[in-house]
Amino acid sequence: MKKQLKGLTAYKPGKQTDEVKRELGLSEITKLASNENPFGCSPLAVEGIQSVLHELQLYPDGYATNLRKAMSEHLGVAENQLIFGNGTDELIHLLSRALLEAGTNTVYPWPTFPQYRHNAIVDGAEVRQVPLIDGQQDLEGMLAQIDEQTRLVWVCNPNNPTGVYIPEETFVAFLERVPEDVIVVSDEAYYEYVTASDYPQTIPLIERFPNLVVTRTFSKAYGLASLRVGYAIGDADFIAQIEPTREPFNVSRIAQAATTEALKDQAFIQESVEKNREGLAQYYAFCEKEGLKYYPSESNFILIYFKASGDEVFDFLLRRGFIVRSGEALGCPNSVRITIGTKEQNAAIIHLLEEFVHEH
Ligand SMILES: *Cc1c(COP(=O)(O)O)cnc(C)c1O
Numbered sequence: 001m002k003k004q005l006k007g008l009t010a011y012k013p014g015k016q017t018d019e020v021k022r023e024l025g026l027s028e029i030t031k032l033a034s035n036e037n038p039f040g041c042s043p044l045a046v047e048g049i050q051s052v053l054h055e056l057q058l059y060p061d062g063y064a065t066n067l068r069k070a071m072s073e074h075l076g077v078a079e080n081q082l083i084f085g086n087g088t089d090e091l092i093h094l095l096s097r098a099l100l101e102a103g104t105n106t107v108y109p110w111p112t113f114p115q116y117r118h119n120a121i122v123d124g125a126e127v128r129q130v131p132l133i134d135g136q137q138d139l140e141g142m143l144a145q146i147d148e149q150t151r152l153v154w155v156c157n158p159n160n161p162t163g164v165y166i167p168e169e170t171f172v173a174f175l176e177r178v179p180e181d182v183i184v185v186s187d188e189a190y191y192e193y194v195t196a197s198d199y200p201q202t203i204p205l206i207e208r209f210p211n212l213v214v215t216r217t218f219s220k221a222y223g224l225a226s227l228r229v230g231y232a233i234g235d236a237d238f239i240a241q242i243e244p245t246r247e248p249f250n251v252s253r254i255a256q257a258a259t260t261e262a263l264k265d266q267a268f269i270q271e272s273v274e275k276n277r278e279g280l281a282q283y284y285a286f287c288e289k290e291g292l293k294y295y296p297s298e299s300n301f302i303l304i305y306f307k308a309s310g311d312e313v314f315d316f317l318l319r320r321g322f323i324v325r326s327g328e329a330l331g332c333p334n335s336v337r338i339t340i341g342t343k344e345q346n347a348a349i350i351h352l353l354e355e356f357v358h359e360h
Contacts, residue, residue, distance in 0.1 A: 004121050011118065012329065020323060031323040032339035032349070035160070035190075035301050037223030039275065039342070041258075042268040045224060048261030049254050060253040067251075067260045071231060074263055075203060080236045083243060086250045088189055088217045088230030093119050094245040095213070095232075099151040099183060100125035107145045108154035109137040111161060111331030113187060116154040125151070135164045135295045139174040146182060153178060156187045158194060161330045161337045163297030168200035175209045183238070185213045189230075190299035192221035192269050193276055199298065203233055210235035218259050220300060221269050227255035276300050279340035286350045290357050303327065304353075305335045308360050316356050322349055 017029050032038070064084045072079045085091035096119035100106055106120045110129035120127050126149070130141040137155055146153065155174075158165040166174075171186075178184055186202050202214045213234040219225035229251055232239070262268075283302045287294040293305040306313050310327035313336045317324055322345075327335030338349060 032341045033323045033325045035339045041223035042262045042265035044265045045258040045262040048257040052257040062248045067256045083232045084251045085230045087228040098242045098245045104151045106152040112156045135162045153184045158298040162295045163299040165298040167198040171200045189217045194298045229255045229259045279346045282346045301339045
């Protein structure tokens with residue numbers, strides 16, 4: 001066994017609904033812990049799935065030809081600038097596998113999405129975590145950590161679990177100072193939800209910065225987390241170099257059919273984004289009224305701080321039928337991360353949180 005696997009634990013996802021129902025004897029439980037889309041997915045995605053149900057015996061198209069074509073048109077990039085993964089999770093895995101090994105290091109903010117760290121450790125690389133400064137990714141601090149052995153730098157924009165984004169000007173100034181042979185990944189899992197006008201449009205930057213790789217996903221705004229489809233956009237030569245690390249049939253036939261169709265329904269995305277904005281406004285109003293610290297969010301979740309442990313808030317909501325994510329496990333003590341739900345779900349959680357705040 002590789003020595004770095006000692007003490008490493010498997011990813012702990014948010015609690016599963018059925019598990020909680022059984023444990024607490026509740027009949028109704030709402031999970032707003034994993035930033036899934038509370039409005040489901042586009043009906044076109046379901047039609048896409050139905051269209052391939054008669055060919056389940058066939059391997060998927062290993063090159064994801066239809067999805068690739070649709071995505072290249074959607075984004076205005078060449079088909080060979082794209083790579084698809086079994087979720088962004090797999091792309092993080094294969095970028096780490098392609099670039100990291102013992103003697104190299106990777107730089108990323110902390111707290112952030114834990115898979116950058118996890119994969120680097122499995123691949124035997126040194127991890128250099130740069131603490132957030134009041135919720136902001138400390139790009140200056142990250143630059144200071146880059147040296148001859150740095151292969152991979154991660155930014156998460158907007159960042160999970162804070163929801164805070166890096167503006168375009170700041171990000172471009174950062175790219176200008178990262179050495180050309182160091183790959184910078186911009187993880188944009190919440191891209192569709194962003195409404196800030198100075199959020200970076202990164203795809204046009206790839207031409208100027210061939211060391212920039214952008215990752216996005218169908219798991220969040222598209223509401224297709226169960227199908228596991230993420231994609232990366234980068235310089236064609238770089239993408240060609242990492243292709244051999246990919247499993248040949250990594251994106252299922254069902255997933256390819258569904259996402260190709262889902263891409264056509266941008267009205268569904270727009271509606272989800274609009275409702276998400278309204279949901280965020282419900283939470284902002286609550287936080288302002290109660291004087292609770294929070295970060296304005298460019299994503300579909302909000303991190304709220306309390307005068308209590310995040311675990312305590314988590315338990316309080318759990319016993320009343322809502323699963324959220326305690327900040328304790330995410331590196332943000334005294335907070336919880338809540339996925340923005342439907343208007344009614346948000347109102348119900350806010351009502352309970354008012355009760356909690358007044359009791360504590
Ligand atoms: C949810 C999330 C992902 C994982 O996305 P998948 O495509 O479902 O693997 C990646 N990065 C961030 C920051 C996320 O929040």
